[in-house]
Amino acid sequence: MRDARGEIRRLPGPRLWLAGGWLAILVLAALLAPWISPHDPLAQDLFAGRLPPVWEAGADPNYLLGTDSLGRDVLSRILHGARLALSIALIAGTLTCLIGATLGLIAGYYGGWVDLAVSRLVDIWMAFPPVLFAILLIAVLGTGVTSIIIAIVVIDWTRFARVVRAEAMGQAQMDYVASAQVAGRSRFGTVLAEILPNVLPAIVALLTLEMGIAVIVEAILSFVNLSVSTDAPTWGGMIAEGRASVHQAWWVLVFPLAALFLTVLSFSQLGEGLKDHFDPVLR
Amino acid sequence: MQILRRILIRLAASLVTLAGAAVIVFVVIRVVPGNPVAMMLPPGATAEDIQRLQELYGLDKSIFQQFLIWLTGVLQGDFGTSISLRQPVAELVLGRLPATLELSVMALVIAVGLGGAMALTATLWRGTRTEGAIDVAGGMALSVPDFLWGLVLILLFGVLWPLFHISGRISPAQGFEFHTNFYLWESLLRLRFDVWADIVAHMFMPALALAIPLAAIISQLLKQSLKETLHLDYVTLARTKGYSETSIILREALPNAILPTLTLIGVQFTFLIGGTVIIERLFSYEGLGNMAIDAVINRDLPLIQGIVILFALLFTVVNFLVDMTYAALNPRLRHA
Amino acid sequence: MSYLSIENLDVRLHTGVPVLRGVSLNVAAGESRALVGESGAGKSMIGKSVLGILPRALQVTGGRIVVDGEDLQALPPRTRRQRIGAKVALIPQDPLTALNPSRRIGPQITSRLVDFLGWSRKAATDRALELLEEVQIHEPARVMRAYPHELSGGMRQRILIAAAFAAEPKLIIADEPTTALDVTVQKQILRLIRQMQERHGTALLFVTHDLGVVSKVCQTMSVLYAGKMVEDTGVREFFRQPGHPYSAALLAATPKYTDPEGSLTPVPPGVIAAVEAEVALSDRRREAAE
Numbered sequence A: 001m002r003d004a005r006g007e008i009r010r011l012p013g014p015r016l017w018l019a020g021g022w023l024a025i026l027v028l029a030a031l032l033a034p035w036i037s038p039h040d041p042l043a044q045d046l047f048a049g050r051l052p053p054v055w056e057a058g059a060d061p062n063y064l065l066g067t068d069s070l071g072r073d074v075l076s077r078i079l080h081g082a083r084l085a086l087s088i089a090l091i092a093g094t095l096t097c098l099i100g101a102t103l104g105l106i107a108g109y110y111g112g113w114v115d116l117a118v119s120r121l122v123d124i125w126m127a128f129p130p131v132l133f134a135i136l137l138i139a140v141l142g143t144g145v146t147s148i149i150i151a152i153v154v155i156d157w158t159r160f161a162r163v164v165r166a167e168a169m170g171q172a173q174m175d176y177v178a179s180a181q182v183a184g185r186s187r188f189g190t191v192l193a194e195i196l197p198n199v200l201p202a203i204v205a206l207l208t209l210e211m212g213i214a215v216i217v218e219a220i221l222s223f224v225n226l227s228v229s230t231d232a233p234t235w236g237g238m239i240a241e242g243r244a245s246v247h248q249a250w251w252v253l254v255f256p257l258a259a260l261f262l263t264v265l266s267f268s269q270l271g272e273g274l275k276d277h278f279d280p281v282l283r
Numbered sequence B: 001m002q003i004l005r006r007i008l009i010r011l012a013a014s015l016v017t018l019a020g021a022a023v024i025v026f027v028v029i030r031v032v033p034g035n036p037v038a039m040m041l042p043p044g045a046t047a048e049d050i051q052r053l054q055e056l057y058g059l060d061k062s063i064f065q066q067f068l069i070w071l072t073g074v075l076q077g078d079f080g081t082s083i084s085l086r087q088p089v090a091e092l093v094l095g096r097l098p099a100t101l102e103l104s105v106m107a108l109v110i111a112v113g114l115g116g117a118m119a120l121t122a123t124l125w126r127g128t129r130t131e132g133a134i135d136v137a138g139g140m141a142l143s144v145p146d147f148l149w150g151l152v153l154i155l156l157f158g159v160l161w162p163l164f165h166i167s168g169r170i171s172p173a174q175g176f177e178f179h180t181n182f183y184l185w186e187s188l189l190r191l192r193f194d195v196w197a198d199i200v201a202h203m204f205m206p207a208l209a210l211a212i213p214l215a216a217i218i219s220q221l222l223k224q225s226l227k228e229t230l231h232l233d234y235v236t237l238a239r240t241k242g243y244s245e246t247s248i249i250l251r252e253a254l255p256n257a258i259l260p261t262l263t264l265i266g267v268q269f270t271f272l273i274g275g276t277v278i279i280e281r282l283f284s285y286e287g288l289g290n291m292a293i294d295a296v297i298n299r300d301l302p303l304i305q306g307i308v309i310l311f312a313l314l315f316t317v318v319n320f321l322v323d324m325t326y327a328a329l330n331p332r333l334r335h336a
Numbered sequence C: 001m002s003y004l005s006i007e008n009l010d011v012r013l014h015t016g017v018p019v020l021r022g023v024s025l026n027v028a029a030g031e032s033r034a035l036v037g038e039s040g041a042g043k044s045m046i047g048k049s050v051l052g053i054l055p056r057a058l059q060v061t062g063g064r065i066v067v068d069g070e071d072l073q074a075l076p077p078r079t080r081r082q083r084i085g086a087k088v089a090l091i092p093q094d095p096l097t098a099l100n101p102s103r104r105i106g107p108q109i110t111s112r113l114v115d116f117l118g119w120s121r122k123a124a125t126d127r128a129l130e131l132l133e134e135v136q137i138h139e140p141a142r143v144m145r146a147y148p149h150e151l152s153g154g155m156r157q158r159i160l161i162a163a164a165f166a167a168e169p170k171l172i173i174a175d176e177p178t179t180a181l182d183v184t185v186q187k188q189i190l191r192l193i194r195q196m197q198e199r200h201g202t203a204l205l206f207v208t209h210d211l212g213v214v215s216k217v218c219q220t221m222s223v224l225y226a227g228k229m230v231e232d233t234g235v236r237e238f239f240r241q242p243g244h245p246y247s248a249a250l251l252a253a254t255p256k257y258t259d260p261e262g263s264l265t266p267v268p269p270g271v272i273a274a275v276e277a278e279v280a281l282s283d284r285r286r287e288a289a290e
Ligand SMILES: Nc1ncnc2c1ncn2[C@@H]1O[C@H](COP(=O)(O)OP(=O)(O)OP(=O)(O)O)[C@@H](O)[C@H]1O
Pocket: C013, C019, C037, C038, C039, C040, C041, C042, C043, C044, C045, C046, C055, C056, C057, C058, C209
């Protein structure tokens, strides 16, 4: 789940456009889901269970991508699942970023025992398997969107804290900070004004990556049946069902998996691309 | 002397991390809403029964007292009793540990092999399309986490071309009596290659899923340091001696390029072990991670506690071992 | 009969910019020849062309490199590599970076003997011990087991010299082998190289931009300017009377090792302009001829 990247490659343009394009389509699909979905994502039709997608033999043209074991329309569920996936990506990503960056800034700026405490905390966090930690938190907090968001923030804030802390530490020791202080400006303000432009590119890139991770965490949680509710259309939930019936109805697994795969890949490629674009010498 | 000091400092830091992890888990899981004990009893149980059982598990005391009791137990090797499985936690957890260890190590071996091969191929054909293709494949492998690779593998090699098993650790039909839980090693040492092959066919998919992202990371970093190393004077000097490009890369560049990659592999290996939790679930593999998820769903506090601590311990040990290997392999540190 | 004979060698960047322009140079068996010229003239690229270690950005685009009567360019890459490995050796510039930090000294001296020339490990080790004594290293057995970082720069350069002579090559290319060393160590290393060269009867191509060094080590010398050979003469003759205006300017700009306090005469701009004009002119003639 965490990343460590080696060499910086200049990403060719097309990949960035493809990633951005897919995400744009997804945002549209999520926004318009209630209107463009051919069926109610929750409506069951036990006589139309496990219908294959239209191009297969024995399909029903009403169900473009087929139906699951309860006769629910796969396409409609994917479209509605995109709503949940994207809202969690957006909210959890932003919150993780804000909280992680703030902690990193405080640690790097004040140094001393504050820094020691935050760094130790980061170390301790690294000693937990993140998935297990997330599942544990959901068990504690109960299922639901808010719990998922809190779990993501709690397991992933360290990613932002580490980057911002390192930068803040470097800047706080620079001469100009002292001279700005002599000139009567506040130290913290000076550091913040100097750090922000430096770390912003890294943060924007990390934020994009984080959104992809949030989508995955949500999918994993719904896969182990700890996300929103068993009934709600989530990609992870669909994948869990598809996994169980993969030998009888591959389409229940393939389509939501493809949507999830492309989304995660797109967020990641976009993040990498932004990182290179803003700052080719970053890390 | 210096090495001894290094070891001691590392050990101290590891202990602090472990203690911190223990406290955090302890506090987090004690605020679980819902009464785990009530869930264990049949519906007709009285409040008195619940009370008795709570006392049995020590859940009526304050968190601080509970922690002290737990810690005293742990220091004596007693991790409590699982609520849902009614067996000693230590026994349960240690029984599952070999399965997870075998899976992780197999994944690591695949990742190192695959990543190393990718890096060497790309370096040998640097500046060509081959390198470009490997870079693109690596970039993709890195962007998508193990969970999704697992699902893709299930579709490809479990359904489309059913070459491997996609659930469990061994076929029940094997009917082989194991004396230890290290199935892979035991079958090998007892020369039962049929059983061994069956186990590998079960493990290969989950191990590969775990290995793919790590292989990409290894490949990228190793290629980068190989390329840097190839510019160095001693490599140039070796070229004048008549060695082929392949043996230059393998003999002269690789040993020096490996050190930075090794540190990275250490850190990443702990992430890989963390990944086993969901991968074991995905492939119904009976390891620690799968047990952990069940424990969480069943609100089995002592078991959760034991598993998380064991994971933290595993991470710490791996980091420690990597540090030591690094010191042992680097002649500069060894003789300093 | 020259052991090494370079004829009309052209080396270019991939972009087409010339680095060496029709360079010809001969080194006879046992001859010790200096290759001088200012920084960037292309001296190192001549050595690298012979050894087959040009940077990836550069390419031999014309001419012949003949070693021991064999045109290297005409050989298949594998054979060429092994011929060079057996017949030519390099003493590199920087002893600190020219030894593999993760391998012990011993195998770094013996590898060529064992891997390509069919020596047994034992025989190669004995040979290496002998050579280390020859280059005046104390406790050679201990040094063989050491890692490079345990040794001083002077020691490492001695080891590299021993390694270069290990397979008794007929030609050694030394690319500024002393510039990375202390002045006192420099003198010892220069003396050592000359002794070894004379004793083993090896031909030596000694690349340097330090004229003071040339007279200590070499009998003949070639002067390179901006990728072109401008003079080929004996060292004595050169110091008595340089033939080319650039050579004269170079000589005047060199601190006399007999008189280090003596003032320096920089190469006058007029001379450089004149030389450039001449080089350009001969270029045009050559292009016209092609
Ligand atoms: N890797 C490279 N890429 C592009 N150009 C190069 C490269 N290496 C050398 N050159 C060019 O080749 C020319 C000759 O370089 P060379 O190293 O042979 O000079 P030199 O005479 O050995 O100088 P010095 O005394 O500084 O070692 C230089 O002008 C340089 O611009």
